[in-house]
Amino acid sequence: MNCSTIRSLAPFFSRHGELSDEDRATIEAHLAVCPSCQGWFQREQEFDAAVARVIQQVEVPSDLPNAIWRKIATQSRRAARMKVLRVAAVASAVVLLVALGWKIWTSRPVVDPVQWAAWEDQRYVFTYNGSRESAVEFFARSGVKTFVPYDFDYTLLTRLDVVAVEGTPVACLVFQKGPNRAKVYVLPKRRFRVPRGELAAATGSHCTVEFAESSREFVLVIVYFGEPNRQLFMPPGSIG
Amino acid sequence: MGQAMPHGAFRRLVDEHYAQLYRYAYRLCGSAETAADLTQETFAKAHAQFSQLRDPARAKPWLFAILRNTYLQQRRQEKNHREVPLESLEQPAASDIADDPYDVNPQRLQEALNELPEMFRTPLILFYFEELSYRDIAEQMNVPIGTVMSRLARAKSYLRQRLTIRPPSDERRQ
Ligand SMILES: [Zn+2]
Numbered sequence: 001m002n003c004s005t006i007r008s009l010a011p012f013f014s015r016h017g018e019l020s021d022e023d024r025a026t027i028e029a030h031l032a033v034c035p036s037c038q039g040w041f042q043r044e045q046e047f048d049a050a051v052a053r054v055i056q057q058v059e060v061p062s063d064l065p066n067a068i069w070r071k072i073a074t075q076s077r078r079a080a081r082m083k084v085l086r087v088a089a090v091a092s093a094v095v096l097l098v099a100l101g102w103k104i105w106t107s108r109p110v111v112d113p114v115q116w117a118a119w120e121d122q123r124y125v126f127t128y129n130g131s132r133e134s135a136v137e138f139f140a141r142s143g144v145k146t147f148v149p150y151d152f153d154y155t156l157l158t159r160l161d162v163v164a165v166e167g168t169p170v171a172c173l174v175f176q177k178g179p180n181r182a183k184v185y186v187l188p189k190r191r192f193r194v195p196r197g198e199l200a201a202a203t204g205s206h207c208t209v210e211f212a213e214s215s216r217e218f219v220l221v222i223v224y225f226g227e228p229n230r231q232l233f234m235p236p237g238s239i240g
Numbered sequence: 241m242g243q244a245m246p247h248g249a250f251r252r253l254v255d256e257h258y259a260q261l262y263r264y265a266y267r268l269c270g271s272a273e274t275a276a277d278l279t280q281e282t283f284a285k286a287h288a289q290f291s292q293l294r295d296p297a298r299a300k301p302w303l304f305a306i307l308r309n310t311y312l313q314q315r316r317q318e319k320n321h322r323e324v325p326l327e328s329l330e331q332p333a334a335s336d337i338a339d340d341p342y343d344v345n346p347q348r349l350q351e352a353l354n355e356l357p358e359m360f361r362t363p364l365i366l367f368y369f370e371e372l373s374y375r376d377i378a379e380q381m382n383v384p385i386g387t388v389m390s391r392l393a394r395a396k397s398y399l400r401q402r403l404t405i406r407p408p409s410d411e412r413r414q
Contacts, residue, residue: 011367011392018374048368049399050344055368058263068254070244071280072287079288079358094347 003037010044050189130157143210146171146186147218153177153235175233180226182233187219187238194219203228250290254283257303260371264304267365268311270354278314282307301376308362308380316357342403352402360395363388367396 007026011028012018018204033036135148138160152175159174163185172185186196194211201210208228212220222230265275267308285306286293293302353361359381366377378385 008389008393009391015370015374023325031294050342051399051403052370054344054346054349055267055365056263058266060259060262062274064258064276064279065254066264067276068258068280068283071284073287075284179298 001026001030003030003034006034006037007040007044010041013041014045014048067198070115101132113136118129130154135160135173142169144169146188149174149184149186149214149220151235152184152233156233166192177232178226180229180232181232183223183225185221185223186214189217189219192219249296250287253286253299253303257300257406258283261303261370262309263367264369264371265307265311267276267350267353267367268308268358268361269315270350274314278307281310285310304366304372304376310359322383331353334364340404342400343390343405344403352399355402356395356398360391360398362400363392364395367392 001223009019009023009027031041099199132148132150132154133150135154135157138147139146139162142162144162148171150172156175156177157173158176161172161174162169163172164170165185165187168191170188171188173184175182175184180182201208203209206225208224210222210224210228210230212222212230214220255357258279260273262279265282266272266279269275271276282303289306293299353365354403356364362381363377366372372380374385374388381388
């Protein structure tokens with residue numbers, strides 16, 4: 001080890017338990033043969049001893065232990081109070097949550113069979129009674145401004161409904177012929193954007209959807225379950 | 241209150257360590273009043289967290305660490321403390337201990353400590369107190385031992401320079 005390494009170890013050398021016996025012996029051996037380091041170590045130790053004497057000389061106030069215990073007592077009281085407050089806060093939060101949960105639980109809409117039957121009656125159109133006029137009357141009664149398309153066979157009409165599409169009430173007509181069904185939604189153009197030009201069609205896993213121009217103001221969305229053939233649902237006379 | 245805490249054990253902790261903690265606090269902040277507050281606050285925190293002290297043999301470094309953290313927290317709130325810039329705390333060359341006479345005047349010593357940034361002040365104080373091992377100091381400051389030693393060397397060099405008696409013509413500090 002060179003002189004500067006030896007000197008950097010001085011703080012370890014001056015303390016018990018900070019150096020291995022081996023390193024201590026190495027330093028001692030160096031000091032024995034290096035008067036420069038020996039002098040350096042001695043001056044360092046003298047300076048340290050002088051500083052240590054003064055730095056440790058701090059008069060400790062005699063009532064400090066009492067002050068400490070007073071502080072601990074005050075703090076314990078405060079901690080106990082805080083604990084009570086915390087428990088109270090948690091308890092009231094729990095009560096509030098339970099009350100809120102109960103309110104949500106009990107405010108679910110009531111369903112009963114009588115009401116349900118009334119809804120169904122209102123929407124159901126008997127097939128033998130089925131006519132375009134009955135549909136027009138139904139939507140007028142429902143308060144939906146809509147257009148009832150002409151070129152469908154209304155004897156196949158099984159159901160009329162008003163459904164919310166993106167928040168807008170929309171007329172929905174269901175036609176059934178044997179196993180094939182067509183669900184027709186009448187969308188007002190001023191509430192929905194439909195791509196210009198050729199109206200597109202798409203096939204899902206259970207249905208086929210077709211967009212059809214119906215009037216200047218409305219677009220038809222026809223959803224086929226079964227055979228996706230518009231002609232099946234047209235009035236008999238119109239099939240060419 | 242309410243905690244199942246061996247009262248006798250904590251009383252012993254206070255009796256054994258309050259004086260040295262106060263001395264450390266005093267040298268850290270340079271004020272008797274603040275040092276007393278820091279010591280009380282330290283024991284109040286230690287009392288509340290006593291269950292976290294797993295090894296009673298580590299009580300001393302644990303208390304010193306609580307005191308230092310409390311000091312740093314409080315000082316962060318004050319903000320107007322004056323310290324020397326780090327650049328003036330150069331790493332001393334191992335050979336440059338001059339044989340100049342020095343005077344370890346208590347007031348000048350405390351002034352010099354106050355001027356040092358805390359990261360240098362704490363290793364210096366704890367080195368002279370000989371209360372904690374270098375490993376404990378490093379752990380409490382969360383730096384490697386080598387860093388503690390180099391800060392100690394720079395702090396010592398600064399201290400020596402501040403305590404050196406210069407002829408009046410060479411006196412640059414008041
Ligand atoms: Zn040497």
